[in-house]
Amino acid sequence: MTNTIDELNKILEEADCLVDEATINATLDNIAAQITADLSDKLPLVLCVMNGGLIPTAALIERLKFPLEVDYIHATRYGMETEGSSLNWLSYPQTSLKDRHVLVIDDIFDQGHTLQAIIGWLEQQETRSVRTATIINKLHDRKTDMTPDYVGTDVADRFLFGYGMDYKGYFRNLKGIYAIKGS
Ligand SMILES: O=P(O)(O)OC[C@H]1O[C@H](OP(=O)(O)OP(=O)(O)O)[C@H](O)[C@@H]1O
Numbered sequence: 001m002t003n004t005i006d007e008l009n010k011i012l013e014e015a016d017c018l019v020d021e022a023t024i025n026a027t028l029d030n031i032a033a034q035i036t037a038d039l040s041d042k043l044p045l046v047l048c049v050m051n052g053g054l055i056p057t058a059a060l061i062e063r064l065k066f067p068l069e070v071d072y073i074h075a076t077r078y079g080m081e082t083e084g085s086s087l088n089w090l091s092y093p094q095t096s097l098k099d100r101h102v103l104v105i106d107d108i109f110d111q112g113h114t115l116q117a118i119i120g121w122l123e124q125q126e127t128r129s130v131r132t133a134t135i136i137n138k139l140h141d142r143k144t145d146m147t148p149d150y151v152g153t154d155v156a157d158r159f160l161f162g163y164g165m166d167y168k169g170y171f172r173n174l175k176g177i178y179a180i181k182g183s
């Protein structure tokens with residue numbers, strides 16, 4: 001269904017801001033310091049998980065002051081929906097992964113199926129190490145048995161958008177993280 005600009009603006013007006021820009025920036029600084037301690041001498045390959053990882057990846061790598069390469073992987077589980085289903089692989093990295101220290105960056109650690117599948121695939125590519133980072137951790141007890149190596153701010157178990165995350169494809173560009181009214 002097509003959303004009108006009025007409908008989208010109403011969603012944003014009624015939404016609750018759960019994480020503001022200053023908190024996100026502090027989270028990014030903290031994660032960047034941990035990553036620097038672990039990877040600054042490893043010439044890592046950073047893999048952005050598109051689309052949600054786009055903004056967190058840009059914000060994190062500008063805080064990493066050491067040599068690194070960037071590529072992306074495109075896998076989606078939610079599409080335009082608010083409930084996840086099976087993972088749809090849309091694009092694989094073009095960079096050779098063999099013997100590389102890989103850092104995967106995504107926006108949110110929700111149930112963990114997306115990162116778990118990506119880690120599983122990367123481990124088959126003869127990488128030297130694989131680490132994962134997310135800006136947001138959604139609090140609930142429906143997690144897989146993986147946990148990202150670097151995890152940011154905890155948020156309530158609601159449907160979120162902003163800072164990479166979309167509502168029906170929109171609002172990834174917002175500086176804060178919002179929850180839909182009633183979710
Ligand atoms: O921990 P999980 O329950 O697997 O959910 C997390 C994933 O869901 C979102 O992606 P989505 O499938 O919505 O695609 P998108 O990045 O294009 O929005 C998000 O960007 C993560 O990749």
Ligand SMILES: Nc1nc2[nH]cnc2c(=O)[nH]1
Pocket residue numbers: 078108110111158159160161165166167
């Ligand atoms: N936009 C969005 N994508 C998600 N993927 C997993 N959880 C979420 C969420 O709360 N919002």
